[in-house]
Amino acid sequence: MVQSGSAVFTDPNDYRAGIGIGGASVNLVVNNKHAFNGRLTWLKQRDLYLLIARENVPRIACFSLAPTRTFISFPASSNTTLIWGGVALQFGDVVFHSPGERAHQWTKRASTWGLASLPSEQFTTYGKVLTGLELTAPPVSRVLRPRPSAISRLRRLHASACRLAETRPEIHAHTEVVRAIEQEYIHALISCLTAKDAYGNLVIKRRQEDIVLKFEDVLRDHANQTLSVRKVCAALGVTYQALRLSCADVLGVSSSRYIRLKRNVAGDATALC
Secondary structure, three states: OOEEEEEEEOOHHHHHHHHHHHOEEEEEEEOOOOOOOEEEEEEEOOOOEEEEEEEOOOEEEEEEEOOOEEEEEEEOOOOOOEEEOOEEOOOOOEEEOOOOOEEEEEEOOOEEEEEEEEEHHHHHHHHHHHHOOOOOOOOOOEEEOOOHHHHHHHHHHHHHHHHHHHHOHHHHHOHHHHHHHHHHHHHHHHHHHOOOEOOOOOHHHHHHHHHHHHHHHHHHHOOOOOOOHHHHHHHHOOOHHHHHHHHHHHOOOOHHHHHHHHHOOOOOOOOOO
């Protein structure tokens, strides 16, 4: 059954719940004093799930992706500054996520970004048919830079499919339309995922992300306590400098600022990934 729609959110908690419809669990904090306003537009077909997310203020999100689906994400606007796992994405980059990945994504300003996923078995089957290769999600996420024509086609198809979900949802009741959208999109997606890595060695970024994820776990495990940064560092077994640099790159804020943002989350002062 095809599901599609579009909704505007003023509550960040409702917004993150909406993102989770496609197998992506999200915890989100707003890094701005202005009122939050977000819009989600989604299309959920037999196999393919597409989402476009629009947000009016900077925010920090921790994503946990379903291990049974293959995910990609990308900046959907040239004005968007999207940082995934400490890596600042360029317009034209695609993140090819690892199975069940858990990582942070933050933005510097108003942003628009896209998310797509397929069941992992179907993704492998499509990859084999279209490329002759055993195309599977990588063991660690990769940032790819497809040919301009390939990523432009993917963005166009993604936007077009979501625009139909927003303006003409009834059209998805037609089986032939759904099948055409899905097949054309999967062709474009596979083409993008055979691209080369956009960056070199990301070992340092991954180490920083690991530190911040452990930071999240410490805060979650001590949700009812007031922790100093010194105590957090001791619990993590890292230096203050290591935590400071990791938080700056992966979260875009200091560790103490992140703790305060978490405490200010409406309705759940310790909502953690």
